[in-house]
Amino acid sequence: MSDDPVDLACLVDSLSESQIRELEDAIGARRCREKYGADRIDELLEVWEHVPPCPTCRCREPFKDGSTPQGRARWRCPSCGARFSALTGTIFASAKLPLYKIIRIVEVMCHNASLRLIELTCGVSHPTAHLWRHKVFSTIDSWQEKVMLSGRVWIDEMYFNDTDLLHDLGRKPKRGLSKDLICVVVAIDAHKNVLAVVSENGKPSTKRINAALEAHIEPGSTIVHDCEKAHNALVKKLRLVDERYKANTADPDYLLHMALVNNLCSWIRRYVGRFSCMKSVNLQSYLNWFVYLFRVHRDEEKWPTEERVVRHLALSEGTHLRK
Numbered sequence: 001m002s003d004d005p006v007d008l009a010c011l012v013d014s015l016s017e018s019q020i021r022e023l024e025d026a027i028g029a030r031r032c033r034e035k036y037g038a039d040r041i042d043e044l045l046e047v048w049e050h051v052p053p054c055p056t057c058r059c060r061e062p063f064k065d066g067s068t069p070q071g072r073a074r075w076r077c078p079s080c081g082a083r084f085s086a087l088t089g090t091i092f093a094s095a096k097l098p099l100y101k102i103i104r105i106v107e108v109m110c111h112n113a114s115l116r117l118i119e120l121t122c123g124v125s126h127p128t129a130h131l132w133r134h135k136v137f138s139t140i141d142s143w144q145e146k147v148m149l150s151g152r153v154w155i156d157e158m159y160f161n162d163t164d165l166l167h168d169l170g171r172k173p174k175r176g177l178s179k180d181l182i183c184v185v186v187a188i189d190a191h192k193n194v195l196a197v198v199s200e201n202g203k204p205s206t207k208r209i210n211a212a213l214e215a216h217i218e219p220g221s222t223i224v225h226d227c228e229k230a231h232n233a234l235v236k237k238l239r240l241v242d243e244r245y246k247a248n249t250a251d252p253d254y255l256l257h258m259a260l261v262n263n264l265c266s267w268i269r270r271y272v273g274r275f276s277c278m279k280s281v282n283l284q285s286y287l288n289w290f291v292y293l294f295r296v297h298r299d300e301e302k303w304p305t306e307e308r309v310v311r312h313l314a315l316s317e318g319t320h321l322r323k
Contacts, residue, residue, distance in 0.1 A: 024123075028100035036310065041099050042072040044314055045086045053317065055089030056082040090317065091135040097124070105132050106313055107306045110293065112274055137285040139316035140292045144197065147291070149189040150218035153240075154261035155225050158184050160272060162201055162280050182280060184287065185212040188264050189221075194294045196268060196287040206233040214238065224257060 015023065029039035038044040045052070053060045054077035065076035065083060072085045087093050095102065104122045113121070118129040159181040179202045187195040197212040204212075209230045214237065217223070222241040225231045235242045245254040255262075271290050272278070278286060296305050 025098060025100075028104075029098065032100035032103060036103070036307075039099055041092045041095070041102070041314060042086050044099065046073070048311070048315070050086065050315055052084070052086045052088070052090075054080060054082055055084055056080050091138060091313075097128070097132075102132065103310055105129070106136060106310055109133065109136060109289075110296075110306055110309055112271060112290075112293075114274060115277075134282075134285070136313060137282075137289055139313055140288050141285070143288055143292050144195060144216075147193055147195050147216050148218060149187055149193050149195060149216055150191070150221050152190040152222045152224065153187055153217055154189070154258065154264075155185070155187045155213065155223060155231065156258070156261045156265060157199075157204060157228070158186060158265045158268065160184065160280070160283065163278075182283060183208075184268070184283075185209065186261065186264055186268065187213060187216070188261055192294075192298050194264065194291050196291055198284045198287065204230050206230045210234055210237065224261070226254075226258060 012020070012023070032039045036044055037047045051060070051062065052075060054062055054075075057077060057080045059077050059079040061079075062075040062077050062084075064073055066074040068074055068085050072087070074083055074085060076083050087095075092102075097105075101122055101124065105118055105124070108118050108121050115126060115129045115133065118124070118133070119126055122129070124132075162180055162182050182201055183199045183204050185195075185197045185199045185204065185208075195213070195216050199208045199212050206229075209228075210233060213234055217234075217238055217240070219238045220240070221238070222243055223231070223235060224243045224245070226247040227244045234240070243257075245251070245257050247258075248254050268287070268290060272283070272286060275286060293305075293309075296308055300308075
């Protein structure tokens with residue numbers, strides 16, 4: 001074998017476009033193997049010793065039963081007899097992208113990138129970037145159902161223009177808290193657990209406040225708020241310690257004691273502002289992703305953000321159908 005150095009620049013220049021794409025895929029696959037231990041999603045699940053639930057009856061004790069034509073392990077359910085692969089019924093079931101590109105999309109999404117930036121960074125088309133964004137969102141659809149706030153809890157409401165409504169009516173938004181504005185109920189506790197829930201349009205009623213927060217605040221906690229009347233029933237129902245500060249940006253006490261939730265509202269507003277073409281019907285999905293990443297970033301000293309999100313995505317049972 002010759003010891004002469006290889007002129008990689010000349011070698012690359014000699015490649016055709018199809019060969020360059022093959023080279024890019026090979027490099028991406030190698031880097032994926034080095035970082036995650038596999039370059040296919042089914043191999044990654046094997047590395048993590050994942051046992052998939054039955055997609056038909058949700059039984060969690062299937063056993064291996066041969067392999068698919070693609071070489072993936074085949075599983076059989078002892079309860080209903082269904083045969084399936086580890087990808088059946090998941091967002092990867094019909095995926096055409098190689099694993100390294102899917103992971104790259106996820107890694108870029110961890111930085112709340114726009115669709116255009118995902119396209120440019122990951123080398124995918126706009127429809128593919130859009131599809132995978134919503135596939136990823138589908139894996140955290142129920143994430144906020146598990147959020148529980150305790151101890152000292154700050155709550156507030158914020159509002160966004162209902163772009164779907166404005167588009168349909170072709171008119172300018174009304175001033176004030178009209179029905180043109182989508183209400184988002186937000187909360188954060190001293191442990192930096194966060195909640196952000198869409199609560200229909202207009203100023204929220206007592207019923208809507210209770211629906212958004214009742215199941216997510218530990219009874220007996222201290223609730224810090226801005227004297228909104230709709231909060232009173234929640235305070236009474238959960239036997240909360242009531243700490244209130246009248247909303248007044250000229251009052252130093254209000255600014256000091258409501259700073260945490262006011263900052264949260266600012267963070268959410270800047271985050272949502274990155275996605276100017278987002279449909280209002282998808283706002284909750286974007287908020288779910290914000291809350292999920294907030295938790296992941298909070299704990300990144302224990303587990304690096306991107307690796308944790310990739311693991312969540314691979315082990316998730318979420319599904320998404322192209323509309």
